[in-house]
Amino acid sequence: MESGPRLGLSATPVRAGDPVGTAVVFDYFDGVVPPPFTLYDAIKSGTLTQYAYHVCRVNLDKDEQDQWNSLTREIRKQFAQSLATKNPQPEAALRLKHLLIRRARIVKSAREKVEAAVSVVTKAFRRGQHWIVYCDDQVQLAEVRDALRSAGCPDVLEYHTAMSGDPRRTLELFETQGGIVVSIRCLDEGVDIPAVSHALILASSKNPREYVQRRGRVLRKSHGKSLSHIYDIVVTPLFDPNEPPALALLEGELSRAIAFGQNAINPGCITDLQRLAIEHGLDWTNLTIAGLEDDEEDKEHHE
Template sequence: MIILNKIILRDYQNTAIKNFINNNYIGLLEMATGTGKTITSLSCSNFFYRTKKSIFCVIVVPFQHLIPQWEEVLNNFGYKKIIKAFGNFKLYKDDLISTIDDYNYGLRNKVVIITTYNTASKKKFIKNIKNVKENLFGIFDECHYSGTKIYRNVLLNNYTGKLGLSATPLRWFDKEGTYIIKNYFEKIIFKFSLDEAIKKDYLTNYEYNPVLVNLTENEEIKYIQLSNAIRNLYLHIKIEENIKLEEELKLLLIKRSDLLAKAKNKIDILINLLKKEKDLSHTIVYCSKNQTKEIVRKISQLGIKTHEFIYTVSKNDREKILNLFVKGKIQILVAIKCLDEGVDIPSTKRAYILASTSNPKEFIQRRGRILRKSNNKIFSTIYDFITLPNPDFMKTEYSKYNKKILCKEMPRFLEFSNLSINKFEARSIMKGTLKKLNLSYLLYENPENIHLKEENNEKS
């Protein structure tokens, strides 16, 4: 056991640090959400500092609201000079330039900059960071962002030490982005899965409740129309490369995905479920864009204290809202995606997922946030709204569309149900529906393969 700055590291964290050191201070940590990636990475930076005798540490995070969380933890690791670099370059320019000069001339030997991927990808920021003469150390939080085309230039060549953090470091259906990440960080030096974290009692067990929601007849017809249009566009793009057609295809794919996410029956079913619960404190409802206000209004009509938590909420208001949520004075938060990465609210006991993309990065990280340990929290509960075809369309001639709908939902269902404490009960709920659609075999498929196979079928 290593005790670092009064922080007691867990055994698996010690292993991750040793692997990082043995790989010459380069690598990826693939650790489940909630297992202490922040503490582990800063411990790595301290060992780097002890060896090199100086460190200029750059921490890159996805969103501005994560910067205060990192700053709070940094105070325990001996970083006295902390620069927060984001937004208007003029606001931090002088501090950045003078600190780099002080470091290069040996007036400081331990400096940290916390920034965002957006800022770190800007030419002015990059130009200055390239002036750091030695022992530049990069921590890339949620490093899957670094594989995107707009953020790849944050991966500078002059980092002596570089550490990527993510529960899902490899990019979903992006071979080029995944290659860039793997090539830059060399390899995954340590893995700590959600399964291991639950078994070793670092995260809570959870109950998984699939909530089956049928499309209306109009929604099903619209879904079929969109699917046919998407297939036709794939065929045209296959014949000729056309940027306009590709943009049109993206819009159609978003529309079809939104149709499933915003299925009309979901909100009514949610309200009925909430009516049955006696204690709704520390509950999160995840929904689609433009749904938060309607859902907040309907929940509030039940006499339940609720608030939306979206990107337009100011930083100060966010902190107030989260404090009230932790204290139980706000019972339910209605969110879109801004609680998915980095926002720590371990007190969350229950989540209703009305909308989720088919990207595992989103739903795997979302689950991890719900399973964080907290006082008086024995286990967590997840209600996952799974969209099904309209009953009138469960016929042979619509089989390919029915399969398409289920293939969007099944990877998440399989991923969530496999590690739940009620795995067999959850699977039995889906079994009857899948049998009606002649899709029972999907229960035994690898979650990663289902979506890939269906996408390939759509393109062919």
């Protein structure tokens, strides 16, 4: 049904991994109104704060790398079978999706991330600051929360849909007093706390919609805030002479990191990412247009 003139406002009009859905949206709204107002434009105009981007590297341990390699072999096998089948069944596509999700979880929940989180926070956190630490699931959240408290970090709060306390009271306390909120996806959208100045990302999908939301969360203007900081834990594979290099792992991590680093005030972060790509023989140009792995899991797993 025709509704007359239409206007939609979105920082992420392109639906990642869904060209058909994207085409429907663009057709309905008759494309993007030129010129697009980019993140660079928003920072330059003072609508958003400038930000520094900090990459922290961790490795998979041997057990995690073995799991990654095993799942990768199975993914390649399933994919080859689907290409050889003239009429692939929906069940085959579902099996492949579940394998990709399981592999993505290995990276998101890498054990070294907890230690890295404690290292970043204990070195950089100052009382009165507002930090959000993004975790993958309840298990990782509990591990990070307990590790931070054991390390003597003050004002560590948690926020998620299954929490026992009052979520609104938690956010009110955080907004007025500052501190560190350990959260899952439920702080990605719908909660406005402009005072947030630091984000530590332990787990992220490669869907731009998610990381654009997270970046926007920390770049909002607030009294006394002139610069924001984003810390990103990037997982790199272990070298195994008996296995092909796990380049898919690093490609996914770097494609997200490049998007974060492109508008940061510290261009050296991009240089560090380029060096990491060279170390592993990756084509930098291809990384900037890397595709998405289907790692969108059931929200109940996270929250």
